[in-house]
Every structure is written in C-alpha cells, then in structure tokens.
Amino acid sequence: MANTVPMKIFFSPTSPYVRKCMVTAHEVGLVDRLELLPASAHPVTRDQAIIASNPLGKVPTLVSDDGHALYDSRVICEYLNDLGQGRLLAKDGALRWEALTLQSLGDGILDAALLARYETAVRPEALRWTDWIQGKIDAIHTSLRYLEEHPELFQRDFHLGLLTVGCALWYLDLRYPDLAWRQNYPQLARASEPVLQRESMQQTWALPA
Structure with missing residues (x-):
C-alpha cells in the first residue's frame, strides 16, 4: 500500500x-x-x-x-x-449475521471471564461477591455448551465470529485452565481445533524491547 x-x-x-x-x-x-x-x-x-x-x-x-x-x-x-x-465479514446476507452473532457470543464469553477475573484479582477480598463470580462462570459454561451442540458453526470459512470465539478459547486457556474446557466439551475441542491452529491464531506479539 x-x-x-x-x-x-x-x-x-x-x-x-x-x-x-x-x-x-x-x-x-x-x-x-x-x-x-x-x-x-x-x-x-x-x-x-x-x-x-x-x-x-x-x-x-x-x-x-x-x-x-x-x-x-x-x-x-x-x-x-x-x-x-x-x-x-460478508457484506450482507445470512452469513454476515451469523458471523456477527458468533462474534457477540465470543465477546460475551470474554466479558464474563474478565468480570469474574476482576472480582478476584482486583476487588478487595472482603468485598468480593461469590454469587457474581459463579454467575459469570455459568455464562461461560452455557456458551461453551451451545458451541458444543453446534459444531457445524466451525465448518464455515474462517470469519470474524470464529476468530472471536478462538480468542475467547485462547483466553480461557490462559486464565481459566481449571475449567478444562477441552475435556468437558470434547466435540467443541475437536471442531475448534482448525481455528486454534490457524497461523494467525498461533502468533504471539510483544512490545518492542
């Protein structure tokens, strides 16, 4: 350019x-x-x-x-x-709305994960709300369960929705290994593997020294 x-x-x-x-x-x-x-x-x-x-x-x-x-x-x-x-992202049509909706689902998983993390890592212990954390973790699980039940979503050509879900799964690996999402949602683990193994998804970035 x-x-x-x-x-x-x-x-x-x-x-x-x-x-x-x-x-x-x-x-x-x-x-x-x-x-x-x-x-x-x-x-x-x-x-x-x-x-x-x-x-x-x-x-x-x-x-x-x-x-x-x-x-x-x-x-x-x-x-x-x-x-x-x-x-x-498709310019119009059903595939555009599917990609945008799947992006919202991935962002929602991330929102729940970050809010739960803030509650434990940022909020003083005496002020933490256990029910809040459990509610956010449950939102993650219900979202993963939906993806487990719809492996066909991962058969689409790579789009912004799949990219976002991939980043959400990456973040769960980073911050929530105890969720063991691959073991608990094996069909999702199999279906998402091509997304997670894309060259772009495998990249790491760091600030210049």
Whole structure:
C-alpha cells in the first residue's frame, strides 16, 4: 500500500480484545503497519495515555494513519478487514449475521471471564461477591455448551465470529485452565481445533524491547 504511516494500537499482550485485532490484522496483511503502544488499562487505576485517545480508557484503541481513534475491538476488526480488503465479514446476507452473532457470543464469553477475573484479582477480598463470580462462570459454561451442540458453526470459512470465539478459547486457556474446557466439551475441542491452529491464531506479539 502506498501509505506507509503506521497505525498505532494501545496494546496489552494478555488482552483477548487486543488479540482479536492483531489476529485480524495478520489475516488481512496489515500487521506490519501496526505500531504497538504500551498500555495499562485497569478498571480502577486508569491509564491517562489511553484516555487521551479514548475517553473510556480501554484497550484496544486504534489510532489510524490519519490520526482518528477507533474503539472497541468490534469496530477495529471491521475497520481493518475493510482497509485490508479482507473476507472476514460478508457484506450482507445470512452469513454476515451469523458471523456477527458468533462474534457477540465470543465477546460475551470474554466479558464474563474478565468480570469474574476482576472480582478476584482486583476487588478487595472482603468485598468480593461469590454469587457474581459463579454467575459469570455459568455464562461461560452455557456458551461453551451451545458451541458444543453446534459444531457445524466451525465448518464455515474462517470469519470474524470464529476468530472471536478462538480468542475467547485462547483466553480461557490462559486464565481459566481449571475449567478444562477441552475435556468437558470434547466435540467443541475437536471442531475448534482448525481455528486454534490457524497461523494467525498461533502468533504471539510483544512490545518492542
């Protein structure tokens, strides 16, 4: 592409939402145009560097090569797919709505996982709400059960919904190994393996030294 000005993305290597954007960029050939900016998004101690571009103070936040900020991951992924002329999202029709709905399911798994983690890793122990944590873990399980019962969803050409579910499963491996989702949902484990083994999904990224 003629424009060589780098886009910038506020980056955390363990954020599954940032990972969604990086996998998307890899899929559409734009990953080399992304400059990774160190970020420390936190629900209490907020990162003022992010807030300067995104008033929500969340990652991912993308600053395009013309200086405009985009957020959240859903917007950024669609932007990158469009910019790179990718095929991660159909322009219209049933496959578009299926991909977007599956993206919402993957994001919902991540929302539940992050909220449960914040309750244990951020909230003071005396203020933790066990029922809240259990409710979020149950939302993860009901979502995984749905995917277990619908392996045909993984037979589609790779799209943004499958990408998001893959990032959700990656995050469960990272933060919730005790859920043992592969053992508890074996049909899902088999069906999702081609997604998890994609080159883009196998990539790791880190901030420059």
